[in-house]
Every structure is written in structure tokens, then in C-alpha cells.
Amino acid sequence: MSDLSQRVLSIQSHVVSGYVGNKSATFPLQLLGFEVDAINSVQFSNHTGYPAGVCGQVLDDTQLQELVDGLNANNINHYSHIINGYIGSKSFLTKLGEVVSHLKSVNPSLIYVCDPVMGDTGPGLYVPQELLPVYQDTILPLADVCLPNQFEAELLTGRKIESEEDALAVMDIIHSKGVSTVILSSTELGSDSHLVGLASHAKDGKKTVVKVLSPKFAAAFVGTGDLFTALSTAWLARTGGDLKLALEKTIGTMQAVLARTMQHAHAAAAAAGLDKPTAAMMELKLIQSKQEIENPPGGSQAEILHSK
Secondary structure (H helix, E strand, O other): OHHHOOEEEEEEEEEOOOOOHHHHHHHHHHHOOOEEEEEEEEEEOOOOOOOOOOOEEEOOHHHHHHHHHHHHHOOOOOOOEEEEOOOOOHHHHHHHHHHHHHHHHHOOOOEEEEOOOOEEOOOEEOOOOOHHHHHHHHHHHHOOEEOOOHHHHHHHHOOOOOOHHHHHHHHHHHHHOOOOEEEEEEEOOOOOOEEEEEEEEEEOOEEEEEEEEEEOOOOOOOOHHHHHHHHHHHHHHHOOOOHHHHHHHHHHHHHHHHHHHHHHHHHHHHHOOOOOOOOOOOOOOOHHHHHHHHOOOOOOOEEEEEEO
16 A cells, blocks of 8 residues: 555535635645645635635535545545535534544554544634534544644643643643543634644653744734644654654744735735735635645744653
8 A cells, every 4th residue: 555655534614715724735735745645625715814705615414424424435435534624514524433433444554643623712612612522522532633723722621721730730631531642723822922832642652842932923824733633643754753753843834924924915015006015815824835745944943842
């Protein structure tokens, strides 16, 4: 199966124009050596931050099963990784659990990377509350890697994060569900200038905890979490699970993409005589960042807090 050694099934949202969900994840994963099979949980014209809203379709659990049935029938259901991003309904999330269980039976070494997209500090919950117990009881026990933001980690564990010690305790609770790698993609523990990311790997009695600081941009981006998950998945695979190096590579690319996006957006706004960039101007500049995806710039230093 050497030609399928890095083959990911990515189950996320899709937009015709712009970069969120599968549109944000597919290109970077392909550049980093993955075959990418995408199932679009929704197909929208654009992301929901545009002023005139969105048009499009939502995939349901029956349609998800139909697609997987086709993969099974043709014996093209052997994956090294599964990623999930935004999922908006309980029935679809429950079906996802069944799909992951089935594909793990096809390939027992499959790695399931769960991005439990439920909300964020500020806007709060933006999926139905009924998804939470499905994530807690069905999805987490199947996951090998989980990448919640602080808000989502607090939801999953029922514990607030107000200090680094709280964050470590929350990651331990997620480990206790069976998740070997937990990455808190963003926390509120930083400063006005820096975000703090924390990650923990615990398996076979060994544990490594890593902390990374990344400069904070004075802007709201869309699709960054999906990009972060894709890059983390790729670099964990390419570094043999080296959490420190994988985080440094991921953050290096993220910073380059966001800096290029900001630069382009402000230039486009100025050229159009606008005070601030439009949603379209703020779309991630992924294609233009091909070089930085393949060869992440240095400079992002992660710190090992604990290793034994």
C-alpha cells in the first residue's frame, strides 16, 4: 500500500469562492505529500462572514453513508488519516463516528484528527448544543489527535482555563478519553501581542508537553483553524510525531500566510478607497504561499515544558 501511505479523508465544509474547510486544507496537504479525498459537509457559495450571506446545500447523514458505501464497494477506503472540521448537525456527527469506526477497521493504524468546531470565545457556541455529548462520548474516544481552541476545550471537559495549569489539566482530561495528542490551537493566556498555543502527547506512560508563542495579528481571519489542523496533521506525520518540530513548522507557515493575507488585503482596500478590507479581500492567500507551505520559515520556537 505504499502509494496510499499518506492518504487523508477530509470531511469538512466547502466554499465555491474563498478558503475555509476543505478549500483551506486540501492544497496544503497536497503540497506536503498527501493524497486528499474530500467529503464536503456543506457546499456554500462563500463563507458566512460575507454581508449578503450564503447560498448552497448541506450534506446529511444518509448522503455521507452513500459516499462511504461507494468507497467501500470499489475498495478505495484505505486511509492513513481522517480529518473532520465543521459539522452542523447531531445526526451527521453521529454518522461520522460510525464512518471513523468502520475505516479504522479497514486500516487499524489509521489516525483520526478531530477539530471539534463548536464555537469560540466571544461569539460563543455556533453549533447546536446537542452536538457536545456526541463529541464527548462518541468522537473523542475514537480520536488520536484533537485540536480544540480554548472555548471548545472548556466545553469538552467542563473546566475553565484561566492559567497554564488549568490548560494542562484540561488536556489531561481529553487524554483520559483516549486521545493521545491534544493541541490547544489558541488560548486566552497570551498578551496583546502574542497568542499562546499548548500541546500534549501522552502514550504508553510517556508524556511530552510543548508551548509555543505566536505573534497576534490585529485582524479577524476565516479558515485559519482549518489550515492549522491540516498543517499540524501533515507535520506530525512528516516528523514522526515530533510535537515540538511539528508545531514550529505549522506556526511558521501560518505566520507567513497571515502576513501575506494582511498585506494584500490592506493594499486592495487602499486601491479601492476603502477604510478597511472586505471579506473577499481577507480571504487567505494560500496559493501565493506555496513556498512557505512546502518550506516553513524558521523563527517560531516551541518550548518543551515537560517530557518523561
